[in-house]
Amino acid sequence: xxxxxxxxxxxxxxxxxxxxxxxxxxxxxxxxxxxxxxxxxxxxxxxxxxxxxxxxxxxxxxxxxxxxxxxxxxxxxxxxxxxxxxxxxxxxxxxxxxxxxxxxxxxxxxxxxxxxxxxxxxxxxxxxxxxxxxxxxxxxxxxxxxxxxxxxxxxxxxxxxxxxxxxxxxxxxxxxxxxxxxxxxxxxxxxxxxxxxxxxxxxxxxxxxxxxxxxxxxxxxxxxxxxxxxxxxxxxxxxxxxxxxxxxx
Numbered sequence: 001x002x003x004x005x006x007x008x009x010x011x012x013x014x015x016x017x018x019x020x021x022x023x024x025x026x027x028x029x030x031x032x033x034x035x036x037x038x039x040x041x042x043x044x045x046x047x048x049x050x051x052x053x054x055x056x057x058x059x060x061x062x063x064x065x066x067x068x069x070x071x072x073x074x075x076x077x078x079x080x081x082x083x084x085x086x087x088x089x090x091x092x093x094x095x096x097x098x099x100x101x102x103x104x105x106x107x108x109x110x111x112x113x114x115x116x117x118x119x120x121x122x123x124x125x126x127x128x129x130x131x132x133x134x135x136x137x138x139x140x141x142x143x144x145x146x147x148x149x150x151x152x153x154x155x156x157x158x159x160x161x162x163x164x165x166x167x168x169x170x171x172x173x174x175x176x177x178x179x180x181x182x183x184x185x186x187x188x189x190x191x192x193x194x195x196x197x198x199x200x201x202x203x204x205x206x207x208x209x210x211x212x213x214x215x216x217x218x219x220x221x222x223x224x225x226x227x228x229x230x231x232x233x234x235x236x237x238x239x240x241x242x243x244x245x246x247x248x249x
Contacts, residue, residue: 015031015059015060015227016033016053016057016058016059016060017029017031017032017033017058017059017060017061017062017227018032018033018034018035018042018053018058018060018061018062019032019033019034019035019061019062019063019064020035020036020046020051020061020062020063020066020078020082021035021036021046021063021064021065021066021069022034022035022036022040022064023036023038023039023040024039024040024041025039029233031227032062035051035052046074046077046078046081047070047071047074047077047078048074048077050081051081051082051084051085053085054085055084055085056084056085056086056087056088056090057085057087058082058085058086058087058090059086059087059090059091059227060090060091060092060093060225060227060228061082061085061086061090061091061092061093062092062093062228062233063078063082063092063093063094063095064094064095064233064234064235064238065095065096065097065238065242066096067094067096067196067198067203068096068097068194068195068196068197068198069192069193069194069195069196070195070196071195071196072196072206075196075206076206076209076210079092079206079207079209079210079212080209080210080211082210083210083211083212083249086249087249088249089248089249090248090249091224091225091246091247091248091249092207092212092246092247092248092249093218093223093225093228093233093244093245093246094203094243094244094245094246094247095234095238095242095243095244095245096197096198096203096242096243097145097194097197097198097241097242097243098198098199098200098241098242098243099146099175099179099197099198099199099243100175100199100200101241101243102142102145102146102197102241103142103170103175106138106139106141106142109138111138113240113241114138114141114142116240117141117145117240117241118141118144118145119136119141122135122136122141122144122157123136125157130157131157132160134160135157135158135160137163139161139163139166139167140158140159140160140161140166142166143158143159143161143166143182143185144157144158144159144194145158145194145197145241146158146178146179146182146183146194146197147159147179147182147183147184147185147186147192147194147195148192148193148194149186149190149191149192149193150190150191150192150193158182158185158186158194159182159185159186159187161185169181175199176202179196179197183195183196198243199243200217200243200245203243203245204245207245207247211249212247212248212249214247214248215245215246215247215248216245216246216247217243217244217245218244218245218246219244220234220239220242220244221233221234222244223246224246225246
């Protein structure tokens with residue numbers, strides 16, 4: 001009887017860390033579990049399903065470059081589920097493409113930024129003939145970050161639009177309406193990659209709606225949680241264009 005009680009106490013006291021949207025091959029970190037659609041410790045379609053964890057059982061949830069691939073409604077569902085699963089004092093860390101940064105770099109005609117972000121990859125696809133040469137143009141790189149297709153031959157390739165149209169939309173639409181316009185260009189017969197970019201304000205609001213009250217903007221490889229710092233959890237390849245946010249239950 002005493003042995004079972006001790007075992008239960010030890011099991012309940014063990015910290016649980018989960019990387020949401022990662023597989024065995026995309027994320028390996030001792031002591032962490034993964035949850036994704038395939039090839040993960042926990043198989044779940046978190047866009048609509050409940051996370052496979054009991055209430056208040058997780059200490060940390062990490063989600064890197066996932067939320068931009070699901071709708072705003074699905075994102076709110078995920079945040080609510082994460083909030084449910086976190087223990088009091090538990091932390092969620094999110095990294096995702098920064099809408100404001102991308103718009104700022106485009107308006108500054110910062111080709112070097114877009115080249116470092118994904119331009120070299122897009123250029124290699126153009127050279128191979130997988131993508132149109134117009135894909136590498138600066139305005140189409142912006143559109144491609146806001147709305148893009150998924151697939152072996154065209155990952156990160158977005159709709160092709162003429163410069164005048166993009167400039168007109170940027171002038172006449174809010175940044176959120178511009179995002180929605182870009183997504184509306186995607187062809188329904190294709191599978192999608194980016195469909196909902198966030199800025200800090202919108203992400204903050206969604207996390208508040210999910211129940212989080214302590215939310216702050218973090219930075220690359222900086223966190224209040226030791227488990228995300230030793231070693232650093234953020235991927236270097238995402239640094240240049242990412243928004244980092246942490247929320248505590």
